[in-house]
Amino acid sequence: MPELPEVEVVRHGLDQWVTGRTIGVVSVLHQRAVRRHAGGQADFCARLSDRRVAGVFRRGKYLWLALDSGEALLAHLGMSGQLLVQRPQQSPERHLRALLRLDASAETEVRFVDQRTFGHLLVDPLVADGGTWVPSTARHIARDPLEPEFDEDAVAAALARRRSDIKRALLDQSLISGIGNIYADEALWRVRLHGGQHTGSLCRSDVADLMVEVRAVMRDALAAGGTSFDELYVNVNGESGYFERGLNVYGREGLPCARCATPIRRSAFMNRSSYDCPRCQPLPDGAKPA
């Protein structure tokens, strides 16, 4: 599942391969891939053709190609999306949803492959936001914890006001972006907090400690992901290196906690799963389980 580190690996790869190049023929092979583009498929293709790519940017789990038209190609990978740089003669992937030929020579193309079709592409104007530019559709997405502009004091204040629990808050992309179910559970384990703890009960130093671990787990994942891709292959691979070695709780129900050997617990949360160590991550008295 692509979260911030996986999306950053894709952003970096795309930046190297498409920045400075011009988009040629665009094909949409599955309507659902452009369902959030307001103008429909033909308009989507028209806004991309012959546009030069000025750079590739990211905020949280959203990434975009800034175009010389003042618009951006915005991408969200959803659950299973990939953006691949391929030679056109390579056979199409089973779940290929859209492709962009690059340059007149047409030696390279960007392919959007997405099995579960939760991901999407759209073209949108870039708008100013606090000294940087962001596609208007992604304006509501908060700064992520690896951005220099990330305001930890503001996030701590918002958490203090919020009437919710800490795991829900970590997953709210309008409060803090880039964190999904996997890294939420991993960061909470590292800082020994239970996801069900009320946001209002956290003191400022709890939040500081949590943010240290959020950044640490993301940087560890980024380091692992950054080593596993060859240069003509821009990938999102939820099952590669890091996920085998680096996860301490996610997907490890019944396996011993790396700190105390207590079996990791899985519990239902928001129609999905949470993983934690019952001993390392106690819920304070009076708090309800997530």
Add this chain to the structure above:
DNA sequence: CGGGCCTCCTGAATGC
């Protein structure tokens, strides 16, 4: 309006 739940989707894994 804030908070939280439902829904979209496919394929692997599981159950009977």
Add this chain to the structure above:
DNA sequence: TGCATTCAGGAGGCCC
């Protein structure tokens, strides 16, 4: 063996 059910989850939308 084969068909049906369950599970995975990002985030927009909707409801209270």
